[in-house]
Amino acid sequence: MRFITKRIGCSFIIGALLLSNTSCNDYLDINKSPLTATEIDPSLVFGYAVTAWDANKNSGDGWLPVGLMAQNLASGGNFGWGRENVYDISVYSLGNTWKTYYSTGGNNLMQAIKIAESADPVQNNAAAQSKIVLAQFIYEATALYGDVPFSEAWNPEEFPYPKYDNQKDVLYGIVRLLDEAIAQIEEDNVLKIKDYDIYYNGEMSQWKKLANSIKFKVFMLMVDAEPTVAEQIGQLLSADNMISSTADSWIHKYYERENNENPKFRLLKDFNSGVNNWFFANTNVLNYMHINDPRIPLYFDAGEAANGEFIAVGTNLDASEETATISAKLYRADAPSVILSYHELLLLQAEAYARGLGVTQDLTKADELYKEGVKQACIFYGASVSDATSFVSEDLESLVSTTNPLNEIHIQQWIDFMDRPQDAFIQWRRSGPEGQEVPILSLPSGAPAGPLIRRWTLSPDETAANPNIPNPQPRYSDKMWFDL
Template structure:
């Protein structure tokens, strides 16, 4: 994928401040924050989460994955930004910037913060950093597959870290989350509070976040490893231990204050994004009169209908664009939400994963998930009520209730393309994924895109690269 416009480079956005904390406060860490072991863990944490959220909301991630995952469209040669190209030919910038973002800018800082916190007998800070590190490594493995994990971030001991299988990485993430929740101690006053842009040091909410991420990982694994159903059942049977309300959502708040805007706003600075509604999305949403259409996409002046375009096909003056609502300055960056947990619980009951199969229970959770999803995007209550009354599928009578859940899960994730891409791949065996995608115009003939390949920088630096190296159409371990 070769973009004409360079505005998406994540390095341009690294200085964005977050959570109402000044830019200077977050950048007290110098260009090499690891050069002094006297740096406070909270500073490393603040730098790491800033870099991480900027990277995942950049063109190198948000747009690149959105195009190949078909949540939205480049618009082909009609677009003055992207131009028609082989979407499957990812640029070196995309591959390298994501890899560096996960490992050098975020993971290494978090790992160092964990080490310092544990040396300082500060288990809560260590736990907070471990939970974010688990999230970051989850995102890394779901993009790249097998990755350095057990030997990662131990530069002196393992200058050429081995690649762990995706299964082992995911098992390690579950263990990391369990370790984090076990070491939290509310009686210990030491923790990250002022630099905690997620929960301001509320350890109960951090535990819910850890449990919710654990459930996501287990649901990713269960089709390949059915033994994970028991652990799923344990979590689903105790919903109070999960993110269950909007107040518990793990998200980063932005504002209209200069230098504190959402990184996606900084991509286009309020100008025409020249990025378009994907036809896969509009084909699902328009027949159901989904009120999120006006949140996700904008109609050009004079147009009365939403119009999507297929991947890499030329848009025109009538095509709907990526919504200004999503790109507004104060848009929050959502990490894990209550609606995600409700959808996963609904799926667990619809499939009988660790719990007795119960479509009536699944229906209630599914309905609550859709309402929570629409509420998050500030859909008027009357529009939500109409959608639920007229267009919400009844899972108890549906021919394929799990498919219906997966459709709504994917629609909810349109503004989080990397998560939508994971959801699509885990939704069914090859050829049955939800929604159905087709090969983009001008893409290399053959299978659909299923992963990022390793950046050339890593291929040339690590002697332990797996052989043969993966190509974009290779399935990962979890991908049936």
């Protein structure tokens, strides 16, 4: 089997390598105590936290296993990455990802908040910036693991063994944290994280838009299990103070220089000579794309023997020389890491209007947002404005006349997340009741008999360290509170 020998312990090695090489020298000694704040600028702690986070999320610990298990990437079976990891998530991935949310990432953000709020004068903007990113951390953690520590987390003196809050309470807690951050923002105050703000360079009006956008996304996750949050969805739509252009998108930028390269580029550079013959177009994505979708040649590279045709392969089935690989463009050194995009938000807004969530149902408005969202997604990934415009006007069905407008929106949301596995996994689970999700997925070849995967389980490190873990421990097929 090709490449399998290289993969022993690969998740741990890749995660450690990316973390050690991505950070700047200034980050190295920023917090000698792993649990308590020291005398340090909150900007440095913030910078280390977000670097560690993206290194984990877009490497062998996060992007790779979630992409394969969620079936938006294909391993190519024995022709490519291999078969072994179907629903068998490495303990290193489970543990390193948890530690990112609660130690190298989350704990450092909490220290940044404490430092900023205890400073003289108080650095409200730095605290707000850190809280907004921390809210996203916990959103990802609960969407991946389910019930997680929140109300007692990052307070080891008082709560050395933090309890696990149920997911509903965690999601409401995220909203409260974002509201705190919004209230703290002082747009005219020069005290803020600027040089280490790799997202918005200290522009606090952008941070306020981001906080509202994350709230909107959280409420859209909650609304099926908690219909009352539709009112908050409507309020956010009416207030119109969310991400409103591609320039507003929340993006971690990378560059073509040593130690600042995209983690996926470095994964392939360090472990496969910079060549992608590990990851392939999955039929669960390509087969849902319209033949004229301009993203196809931007998402995928045609197989060497395919004569320019784009041919996908099923999850965990063997690829061939004809099978399209994931495009090298997405693995380039300066490829951005997208955290929350304008086009993603447009599609969520289209969904809200199509469903009448907090607003009067309006399929005409939904159709406008839907087509603009798809258009902006195509442009973001490199399609020309004319090609993107022609595609949405000539090839996409109108939501007003189609028989199932919500299904059309969910298909485009799924396609948009092809290279963002965590978001794809969340989107698939929230797209419909069990067995009616979009797309309909089947159990991968070689996976244990039983239901599809719906979460990660806790790592052995966490189960050994915290006596307050859930009992019984959740299984990978157990649904979460939001997942109907």
